[in-house]
Amino acid sequence: MESVPFMGVALDLSAPASSDEAALVAELKAGSEKAFAYLLGVYQNPVYNLVYHMIGDPSEAPDVLQNIFLKILRGIRQFNGNSSLKTWLYRIAVHEVLNHRRSWGRRLFHEPYSVDDESLHLRVQGVMWGKEKETPYRVYEQAERDAGVNRALASLAQPYRTVVVLREIEDLSYEEIAQVLGIAEGTVKSRLRRGRELLKRKLSVQMSG
Amino acid sequence: MIFESCAEIRSYFSDYVDGACDARTVRSIRYHLSDCKSCNKDLERYRAVQLDLRGMARQQVSPNLALRLRVQVSQELHRNVAQRLMIRLENIFHPVLLPSVAGFLVALVCFGLVLGMGTPRTNNIPDVPLDLVTPPTIMELAPMNFDMGGGPLVLVTYVNARGEVTSYKVLSGPHSPKFMESLDRMMYFSLFHPATTFGVPTSGRLVLSFRRITVRG
Numbered sequence: 001m002e003s004v005p006f007m008g009v010a011l012d013l014s015a016p017a018s019s020d021e022a023a024l025v026a027e028l029k030a031g032s033e034k035a036f037a038y039l040l041g042v043y044q045n046p047v048y049n050l051v052y053h054m055i056g057d058p059s060e061a062p063d064v065l066q067n068i069f070l071k072i073l074r075g076i077r078q079f080n081g082n083s084s085l086k087t088w089l090y091r092i093a094v095h096e097v098l099n100h101r102r103s104w105g106r107r108l109f110h111e112p113y114s115v116d117d118e119s120l121h122l123r124v125q126g127v128m129w130g131k132e133k134e135t136p137y138r139v140y141e142q143a144e145r146d147a148g149v150n151r152a153l154a155s156l157a158q159p160y161r162t163v164v165v166l167r168e169i170e171d172l173s174y175e176e177i178a179q180v181l182g183i184a185e186g187t188v189k190s191r192l193r194r195g196r197e198l199l200k201r202k203l204s205v206q207m208s209g
Numbered sequence: 210m211i212f213e214s215c216a217e218i219r220s221y222f223s224d225y226v227d228g229a230c231d232a233r234t235v236r237s238i239r240y241h242l243s244d245c246k247s248c249n250k251d252l253e254r255y256r257a258v259q260l261d262l263r264g265m266a267r268q269q270v271s272p273n274l275a276l277r278l279r280v281q282v283s284q285e286l287h288r289n290v291a292q293r294l295m296i297r298l299e300n301i302f303h304p305v306l307l308p309s310v311a312g313f314l315v316a317l318v319c320f321g322l323v324l325g326m327g328t329p330r331t332n333n334i335p336d337v338p339l340d341l342v343t344p345p346t347i348m349e350l351a352p353m354n355f356d357m358g359g360g361p362l363v364l365v366t367y368v369n370a371r372g373e374v375t376s377y378k379v380l381s382g383p384h385s386p387k388f389m390e391s392l393d394r395m396m397y398f399s400l401f402h403p404a405t406t407f408g409v410p411t412s413g414r415l416v417l418s419f420r421r422i423t424v425r426g
Contacts (some may be wrong), residue, residue, distance in 0.1 A: 036282045044270045044278060052268040062274050069278055073285050146265045153262075167227070168262035174229065193223035200258050 021085050028076045036073065043086070044069070046170065047093050053165045054097045056154045068096045083179045090172070090180045094162060101158065152202040160195030167192055215241075215248050222255050343405045345415045348372065351398035353419070354391070358383045362419040364392075370410040372401045382419075 027035035047068060052061045071092050079088055153161055166172045166180060167188075174192075178185045218241050224230045225238055242249050270278070287293050345368040362382035367375045374396045379389075404413025 031286055033283060033286055040278055048270045049268045066281055070285060073282060149261045149265055168259060189224060196223050196255060196258060200254050203258060
């Protein structure tokens with residue numbers, strides 16, 4: 001098998017093309033550490049973002065992310081290429097989050113959403129050190145808006161929230177969402193319609209309140 | 210497609226903002242929107258929600274979490290005991306490998322420089338042998354030019370404190386007058402280190418053995 005140059009580990013790499021993806025999967029199945037480092041570089045931020053918005057409690061997101069990549073590592077040999085690698089990864093991530101919520105659901109249900117996330121402090125520090133171009137006011141305004149949307153999102157029932165997050169935040173197509181969740185495209189559309197409607201109402205209430 | 214009510218058209222807004230409606234539905238929605246402020250407002254709210262969702266700051270994995278993930282993946286990939294042992298050994302030796310190799314090379318270069326700096330010094334101090342008694346030794350033998358008759362020649366030589374032969378006695382070998390004359394001459398011109406007693410030169414005896422050696426060439 002020809003060696004594939006998966007040397008980079010930088011974050012936010014773009015997903016590999018389908019031809020490269022087959023080579024990447026082959027390397028992953030062979031247990032190449034460099035291939036896994038590349039996979040982490042490409043997918044750790046998108047998957048973390050998905051988990052963060054789906055799980056409801058951001059403090060749980062790192063542990064869930066670790067479990068997800070552990071399952072990906074252990075299950076990569078079962079990946080048969082029927083879907084894209086991205087869809088397969090997201091399916092594992094969504095299932096892991098749902099399992100996690102099921103086991104911790106009762107506790108999470110009563111916990112309020114916290115806006116004191118680490119990223120906000122880092123961004124404000126970035127402003128103070130001159131790294132961020134925005135003003136501190138804009139950063140806090142954005143954080144407030146994000147917190148409001150997150151609160152509304154967290155209050156949605158899980159099926160609607162999952163579809164909305166996958167569509168609006170992760171920018172997956174209807175077909176990809178259907179593959180990730182194992183449901184029909186029609187169901188995706190109806191859940192998305194209902195989720196958006198609920199979200200619109202909740203945000204309107206927040207704005208008026 | 211003709212919509213009967215605003216409620217009906219609004220059920221298509223979700224697909225409409227995603228661009229998932231067919232051309233006929235899109236035309237009908239646009240026709241309706243051109244004349245319905247309420248639906249226009251509702252669609253604006255849809256779009257605002259979409260913008261709010263898409264405008265949210267994307268969460269990034271912290272460097273600490275990224276490192277934890279890398280370590281976890283590495284540990285999972287090297288669960289085999291032998292591999293883990295090799296990695297542990299590599300981790301132990303890798304940091305000292307470069308300094309130790311560099312140290313060895315520097316030592317080698319220094320050793321070579323020291324060796325190449327010249328001939329080793331010889332001890333010119335005429336030390337007195339500290340043995341209690343030392344026998345006389347040959348300093349230089351005069352050339353021999355006589356026929357021993359094929360057999361060995363063994364003789365006892367008496368050397369005085371100045372290293373001169375005072376007498377000698379042939380133990381085995383020829384005794385002819387001509388041979389003895391040649392032997393006298395050789396002994397007269399030979400030089401010896403005298404025997405010593407506590408470092409002081411003194412007279413002593415030395416047994417010499419000669420044998421004819423033929424070298425072919």
